[in-house]
Structure formats: structure tokens, C-alpha cells
Amino acid sequence: MEDWVTIRNLKKKNPYMGTRKIADLVGISRSTVKKALASDMYPSYHREPAVSVLIDPFVEYIKESYLVRKQKVSVIIENLKSKGFTGSPISIYRYIAKHLKPQRDMGYQKSYEPYSTLPGEQMFYDWAEYIMTIGGKKVKVYIHLTELGFCRYKVLDVTLTVKMGDVFEVLENAFLIMGGLTQRIQVDNARIFVTDPSVVNFKWNEQFLQFCGFYGIHPTRSLPGHPWSKGKVERPFQYIEDHFITNNSFDSFEDLYQKLKVFEKEINDKVHSITHKKPSELLAEEKPHFLEMPENRYAGHRGELRKATKDCLIAFGGNRYSVPYLYAGQDVWVRISKGLYVTVQSNAGKIIAAHTLSPDKGRVIINKEHYRGHIQKSDRESFFISAEKMKERFASYENIDKFLEAAKSQRAVNANYNIFMISRLFDDYSDIDCQSCMEECLQYRCFTFAFVKGYIAHRAQMNIPVLSPSRPLHEIGLFYKANVKRSMEEYRI
16 A cells, blocks of 8 residues: 555656656566556455355356245255255355345346257256145155156156155156156256266266166256256246145145146146147157167166065064065065155065055064965865966966966876965966966976966066055154154163
């Protein structure tokens, strides 16, 4: 400050004094003298605060949430944590106060270039966290949205957790509902998708890459400074919040899911403001451009391995759950579905059992249908009755008589027992799977119940009902911030 005043005074008193002379008198450089003479005010230094490198990948999401959706900062911070943000909440408050609050106070108007995609080119996926009233309790839920870029067809889903398995399950269900796959899928920088979101050291999550590789779909992410690339999937969340979530309550998780699907149909049957057509109608135009779906579901994230006991039970989460008697003594895969259900899969990736997750410990949850094949000797039917039932069911199968005759004439086995048990076993499987199994028996000349059980249990899909918990959500205690920690007393001998 003193140098600036001295320079200005010397020049004013001696207009013909050069910058070199002034620099020598003051003891500073000529460039400093020139800057002081060129400025009518003291050139004070203002340091612009740098945006944290932890915030940088989420800048566009923060702008969308704060300026467009008008969310509270605390809500934005919670959503950022679920998307992989590891920085301090204070840094978010400072960033918003410095860069965004003035814009919102002045009335922010967002504009950007429309982002269009070709049929079958791209789909978008994201989720948002909400607190809803379910069964009279406040529950944290995650609404998932998968949207096709061309026709704007949307698939909505809901879970109580947002883990890797939940996301994969939601995406697979969306693929099946849409009827195919696009070439690319656009996601954000959540940890489930990206392990390092920085531009220099960017790295995809290996499990997500394996999932995309299985379905042959190319992953892309939204970059900072490109809000239009995810606008198609970000903006609908505001519509969902305004027209479905606000001032709405639900009796149970199933009630929420069913009403969400009704809402999904309504928005897909509504004329879109950009395409001027219904997404449900445009979907038919986009389907011919889809990639072909694989025959099986992705099995790379099946959960935890368990061995079923002889009494058809598996241990999981401090409780025991029943499985069909066919899998007694076998290894199975157990995982949580939607944060609410315990699903059990065979080694072939077939879903064989589904239970409502129990928040208690030490319980035994049994589905009586899993034991229907355990028939007492006195209850068995004769070979003739069992054979007639199979003939009636498989009348269109050309080798049914050949199969029954071969099973009856096989030596050193109890034909009555084997045909009776095979007949009861086939009740749980489709005609196609049963006929394939009988063809296998004829090929290997083996007609025992043990052979059929081993074959069909790992190569066919069991006819089990859709997941449907026996108790509503509020009765099983899965509400917001429920304490499900196990006491150390339980480990005492």
C-alpha cells in the first residue's frame, strides 16, 4: 500500500520522471511501478476459494438438487453420501453459500442444449433417497429410475437399501420390462459404478464392468459441466416427488411398490412434452434396435454361500430359513433383495425360495410348501395311480408311455416309490423342464428319484410365487434407522 502511494506521488510531482528512476528510488521492479501507475485504486489481492476435488465430480448433481429441485442442503448431503461422496459436510455448505445461494436468491433459470439419442443407443439410470410414511412409520426408501433415451420410456422400482445387489436386480428387472438392451447405459459417479471419479485417474468399479460385460452393454458416466447428459433421468425425480411422494402414505412396502407401478404406467401413457408422443407407443419403435438379452440372469453377485441342513434350513443373519426339500444337504446362495426379502438361489442361479427378512434373532422361518415332498410311506399312491396322473398331464409328450414302462421294468429299484416321488416332484416344474428330464432319463437308462432330483434341481426353474411377505413392513420393524445390531450377550456360552 505504501509503495503504491509513493509511486503515485513521485509521478504526480515529477511528470517527466521515468519508471526506471522511480523503481530505483523506491527499490522495486519497473513492472510493479507500471502496474501502480496504471491502476487508479490500490490493487488488493483476492484469492478465489478452490472447489474441493472431492466435490468436483458431484458439482452438477449439487446444482440440480439445490437450484432446480430446491432441496435442503442436509438432504443433498445425505444423497451425496449414498452416491460415494466422502468429503466434509461443511465443504458442501461453503460451496453452496459461495457459488449457488446467490443464484437461487435471484431466481435461477436453467437452460442447456437438448440432448438427443438414437433408437436403441442409450438408457439412463439413477436413484434418489426419500423418507416416506409406510405403515405409520417413517421409512428411508430409494426410488430407482431407468429411462430409455429415445422414447423416454421409464421403469420405476423401490428398495430399502442401495447396495450392489440391489442395483443389479433393479437394472435386470428394467431390462426385462423394456424387452431388451441399448448399446450404452449412462450412470453417475456413485461408488457402485466408479471407484475413482477423477478425470486423471478415472476407474470403473470392477463388479459393475463385469455386469455390463455379461449383458454386452457399454457403460458411460456423466461428466462435470455436462448437465444435459443426465437431465433426462434427473428431472423426472422432481416430477415423481411432486406427483407421487408428497403428501402420500402407504400401508406396506407392497402397497408402495404396487402404487409405484401404477404411477409408472400413467407417466408412460402420457404424451411427452419433447417427443409429442406417448413413451409406451414409441417403445415399440425402439425395440427393433435393442441388443439381444442373454438367456440367463447375471450370476456374478449371488450373495453368500450356505449349506442347507437335512431338515431343509439355512442359517442367515442370526435366523434360519427353509428351502425346498430337494436342496437338503446342498450348497445354496443367499442374499437380500430390495433390502426386505431373503432370496435363495441354487448353484445354477435359479431362485428356489423367498422369505421376508426378519429383524429378530434366533427365529426359524418356515414355508410349509418346502416340505410338501416329504411324504410318509403310508401316504404313497400306487404305481398305477401315479402313472395315470403323469399320462394325463403329459398327454402331448410322445415318450410318456416309454418312460413309464422303462421305469417300471428297471430292476433292483422300487418302481412304486420312484414314480410316486417323481410325479410329486414334477408338480413344481414346467412341462418343458419335466419332459427334458424324462428324455435325459431315457438316454442314460436311469429312472430313480435321486437321479431326477439331482438333474432337475440344477437345470430347471421352480414354480414359486412372486415375493410376497406375510407381514406388512411396520410389523417387522424395518423402519428408518432401526437398530438391528446383535448384543454381545448372544455370543456367551
